Amino acid sequence: xxxxxxxxxxxxxxxxxxxxxxxxxxxxxxxxxxxxxxxxxxxxxxxxxxxxxxxxxxxxxxxxxxxxxxxxxxxxxxxxxxxxxxxxxxxxxxxxxxxxxxxxxxxxxxxx
Amino acid sequence: xxxxxxxxxxxxxxxxxxxxxxxxxxxxxxxxxxxxxxxxxxxxxxxxxxxxxxxxxxxxxxxxxxxxxxxxxxxxxxxxxxxxxxxxxxxxxxxxxxxxxxxxxxxxxxxxx
Numbered sequence: 663x664x665x666x667x668x669x670x671x672x673x674x675x676x677x678x679x680x681x682x683x684x685x686x687x688x689x690x691x692x693x694x695x696x697x698x699x700x701x702x703x704x705x706x707x708x709x710x711x712x713x714x715x716x717x718x719x720x721x722x723x724x725x726x727x728x729x730x731x732x733x734x735x736x737x738x739x740x741x742x743x744x745x746x747x748x749x750x751x752x753x754x755x756x757x758x759x760x761x762x763x764x765x766x767x768x769x770x771x772x773x774x
Numbered sequence: 775x776x777x778x779x780x781x782x783x784x785x786x787x788x789x790x791x792x793x794x795x796x797x798x799x800x801x802x803x804x805x806x807x808x809x810x811x812x813x814x815x816x817x818x819x820x821x822x823x824x825x826x827x828x829x830x831x832x833x834x835x836x837x838x839x840x841x842x843x844x845x846x847x848x849x850x851x852x853x854x855x856x857x858x859x860x861x862x863x864x865x866x867x868x869x870x871x872x873x874x875x876x877x878x879x880x881x882x883x884x885x886x887x
Contacts, residue, residue, distance in 0.1 A: 695874065705863070705877040720874055752818065759873035760805040760825075765818040 664689045666766035668753050674772045675743060683738045683769050685753030691764075693756045694736040698722065698749040699768075705752070710759075711736055743773040776801040776871040780864060780878035787854055788886050795849040795881045797864035801871065807840050807847045808875070810863040818863065822849070854885045 666687045675681055687694065695710035697720075707720030711730040725747055727739040736755075740747060753766040777800045787793050797807070806825050810818040822831045822838040824847065830839040837850040847864055861882050865875040 693873075697875075702879075704879040705865075705875075707874040710874060718872075750815075754875075759867050759875070762806075762808065762820060762823040763875060764820065765810075767817040770815075 664764070666753055666755050666764050668751075668766040668769050670769060671767060672770050674774065676774055677744055678742050681740050681743060681771075683740075683751060683753075683771070685736045685738065685766060686734050687736075687753075687755040687764070688734065689755060689757075689764070690733065691755040691757050692733065693759050693763075694730070695720065695754050695759075695763075696726070696728065696736070696738050697752045697754065699752065700749050708738070708751075743771075745773050747771065748773050776804075776866060776868045776876040778864060778866055778876050778878040780862075780881050782881060783879070784882040784884075786884040786886060789854060789856060791854050791885075792850070792852050793854055793883070795851070795862050795864075795883070797847040797849070797878055799845050799847070799866050799868075799876075801866075801868040802842045802845055803870060804840075804842060804866050804868045805873075807838070807864060807866045809836075809838050809847075809849050810865065812861045812863060812880070814861075821862075851883075854883075856885045856887050859883055859885050 696708040709728040711717045751769045756763040809821040824840040835852040861880040863880045865877040
């Protein structure tokens with residue numbers, strides 16, 4: 663089954679404790695991206711990757727890092743999480759951004 | 775910079791009614807317009823994608839249209855059902871937005887039995 667998976671689905675952590683949210687797709691897509699969703703602000707792009715080793719900032723990249731060492735994986739790294747990063751995070755993939763984008767199930771992160 | 779607006783923010787209708795959700799965008803140099811459905815606390819389910827060269831797309835009871843010249847898209851839902859209750863999001867990809875999907879804030883649809 664073609665899908666985008668994210669892990670963990672739910673995470674509660676404390677300020678400053680490094681964490682990684684994984685994203686994996688099995689569709690051989692070149693384009694992958696991360697979004698966060700906040701009440702009243704909607705979905706905003708954090709980072710995107712056009713292909714392996716090619717990443718760039720989206721609208722709200724501060725406090726996040728990404729890497730793209732393999733085509734299928736695009737982890738999101740929070741090196742020192744803060745409470746304002748409490749949010750619902752989505753990973754997406756597509757053959758190219760002008761085509762349909764497929765979203766993962768989301769990761770609900772709470773930073774206390 | 776692309777901006778996407780959805781009106782109304784919330785809509786409540788009786789079961790069986792046909793309805794239209796509206797989406798407007800500022801940058802007409804759009805590659806595509808995608809409609810999603812989101813259930814509370816859940817992920818995004820892609821409903822329909824309209825490429826810039828297309829005027830509309832249909833899937834079952836859903837029909838989405840795209841008018842680049844006026845900067846508008848509509849999602850038509852026929853014979854609404856309580857199971858259609860969800861938030862509907864539209865999002866566009868355009869040249870001016872560096873390929874990212876720019877989302878509207880959604881329309882919360884409630885279909886009453």
